[in-house]
Amino acid sequence: MTLDQSFSFGIIIAMMGLFIWGRLRYDIVAALALLAAVLAGIVPYNKAFSGFSDDIVIIVGSALVVSAAVARSGIIEVALTRYGAGITSMRTQMFVLVAAVAILSAFVKNIGALAIMIPIALQMARRSNVSPSRFLMPMAFGALLGGLMTQIGTSPNIIVSRLRGEMVGEPFSMFDFTPVGLILTAVGVVFLTFFNRLLPERKGLSGTMEEALDIANYTTEAEVTEDSTVLGKTVGDVHRLSEGSAMVTAIVRASDRRSSPLPDAVLEKGDVLLIEGDPQALDRAVSGGKLKLHGDKSDKKNQKTEPGDEFGSIEAVIGETSQLIGLTAQTLDLSQRFGINLLAVSRTGQRITERLGEITLHFGDVVVLQGDMKQLPDKLRQLGCLPLAERKIRLGNVRKALAPVLILAIAMGLTAFGILPVAIAFFAAAVAMVFFKTLPLREAYESVEWPILVMLAALIPVSESLSSTGGTVLIADWLSGVARQLPPYGALMLILVAAMAVTPFLNNAATVLVMAPIAATFATSLGFKPDAFLMAVAIGAGCDFLTPIGHQCNTLVMGPGGYRFGDYARLGLPLSILVIAVGVPAIMWVWPLH
Incomplete structure (x- = not known):
């Protein structure tokens, strides 16, 4: 082992240790690893920030914006509300929810798909008089499985595609992931529908934001x-x-x-x-x-607005010294004097029967006000109103249901037929979402998970140092020695299980950046094509069903479902075994080893 290889292994092991320790956020850990690699001389100065211009960063960031626009359109909620209202069987509800979130996850970021579906699941749980814990974890696992079906469904697929392009000259295409991903998703949805009773029934944690507001x-x-x-x-x-x-x-x-x-x-x-x-x-x-x-001006064509105006709505409570007290919206002429519109009023213990403009406002009333989101905070201070803790209020916000879906379909079509590279197509789709006002510019920037992008950009040169120093060859040679005693499917299973085992403690994107080059070198040393082994890495990194910390989807449902740490393994371990048992032959069938 050379000195550079020792540095490379040492930095990656230390980085994994910091990830497991969990005291530092993952983007900080990745930045420290990059600095250490530069100081050790295994990443050249002129390559240190090459990751920030990498296609992976552009695709992930653009996909997040596109996902946010599709989620904001409300088209999924409308469809499920219209066609799912009559479903009363819990098993049927489970199938509909898990299948819907899985299909949606193939086209938008899986965490975004899950966030869209959680309120619908909570409504179904209330109608069926069951705990939301029955639905939420199976839905989180369904979102992870659905993300395996397309290149943009999950970060591991995007990264593996790019790495394959570097190794064999041609990246995986948008739907190269679909055959294996579809098989695993179908099997997983059936399993989660019929075997969800492996999961104990829990009560969601009290004190959620909605309960705290109790409006x-x-x-x-x-x-x-x-x-x-x-x-x-x-x-x-x-x-x-x-x-x-x-x-x-x-x-x-x-x-x-x-x-x-x-x-x-x-x-x-x-x-x-x-x-x-x-x-x-x-x-x-x-x-x-x-x-x-009433008073909604968000879609008026003749409204005089500045180019940067973004109309939205916000909840606020009328304060003790507010100038609104004792007056009506008509008397105050809110629209002309303050440039804001009163959309709704809530008053504890009283049903309001007056027209909105005629309601005499009281101290403690909660109102929904609409206006330019940049100016609303100042207007609230002028009026003596206190903004409530932030939560999504769609009433009075502009939404276009079909436009974001059409833009997404065009982007996927352009990539599927090889007309444009994925990075260009999805960057153009993200710009189109903002240009056609399906997503306000402010929400577009908020939808981007900047820590994820920083982590990816920092880890790309660090992971490349493992290859440039010859470290991947060393690890692949050691794995080859073990795998020579195994049949071909055993070698593939070894990579799949290793990726599954590492992901809960590392991060799915970091797992792929470290393991994909090792898997490709390992396959080559055994005389196999690398495609199947790269697919195994992507699937293993995308299937963390054992802990609440390995993927944001699992973390998102922990509080609302009231789950304990060990609950994930009760349902996730059998599902992981099923993914391995079905995934290995499916990969070998779609991507032959020779």
Whole structure:
């Protein structure tokens, strides 16, 4: 072993130790490893920051923006709310949720797909009177499996594709991952649907953000226009859009004439509906019925706005010294004087029956205000309102359901047919999402997981140093000595199991950067093609079912599901064994070793 090889191994072992220790964030650990490699002379000065211009960083960052735009569109929630409301069997609900999150994870980042589906799972759990823990962990595992189906589904696939391009001259394409990934996903969905009872039933942790806010129902005002889908339909149809969680409390017709909101009352153009419900239910009713919110100016073509204006809405409570107290929105002329619009009001212990502009505001009322997100904090201070702890409020936010899906489909088509490289296609898709206003610029930057990108950029030259110093050859020779006693499927299984074992303690992206070059060299030394072994690394790194810390999907459901650390292995260990048993022959069938 040369001195440079010793430095390379020492830095990677120390880096893995710091990852396991967990006291330093992963991007800091990667940055320290890069600095150590530069100081040791195994990464040249002029190559130290080459990772920041690598296609991997561009693809991962762009995919996060595209995922955020698709998630924001609300199209998934609308589809599942419309077609899933009648499902009452828990097993059927489990299948629908796990299959939906798996399919969605193939096209958007799996953590984003899971975040979209969790509120729907919580609604189904309430309807079925079961603990959310029954659904959440199987959904997290389904999201991990679904990410295996395409190149952009998960970071390991993106990294393996790029490394394969360096090794054999041609990267994996968008759907090269689909045959094996689809087989594993199908088997996994069936397993999770029928064997989820291996998981103990837990109660979610109390004190979540939604419970802490504990806001009573809001009242909002929305108008039926000629474009509304509920025009000519009944009040009951509006109720059904929100699954009965939002109720029409009054109908205001021409000349301020009020009509009783009976379920069979037919809605006419120009009707103004007073609707009461929680923010999510109101959003489903308003967006699903294409109703026009009172005072909503986010989509007016003639509105005078600056190019950088981003309209959104925020929850705030009226403070003790607020100038809003005792006045109405009409009296204050909020829109003209302050450039903000009152969209909804909530008052504890009281049902509001007045029209929105006529409500006399009280201390402690909670309001939803709409305006330019850059100016809203200053406006709230002027009005004496206190912004609530941040949570997603979609009521009054501009959303375009089909545009982001169309942009994603075009990007995937361009890459699938080899017209554009993945990095260019998805960077263009991310720019298009912002340009066509399917995602506000502020949310685009917020959606990018910058620590992940920094970690990737720092680790790329560190992992390359293992190859440049000959370290991968040393490890591959040692593994070859072990694998020569094994049949071909045993050698492939060895790599798959090693990747699975390392990922919970390292990081799936870091695992691939370290193990993929070793696996390729190992395959070559045994006289095999590297493709199957690279696929094994990607699958192993993408299938962490044993701990809550190896992947963000597992961490995300731990609190809402009330899971304990050991719960993951109870369901995850049998699933891991199943992935190995099915994955090895599937890889060998799709990617022959010779």
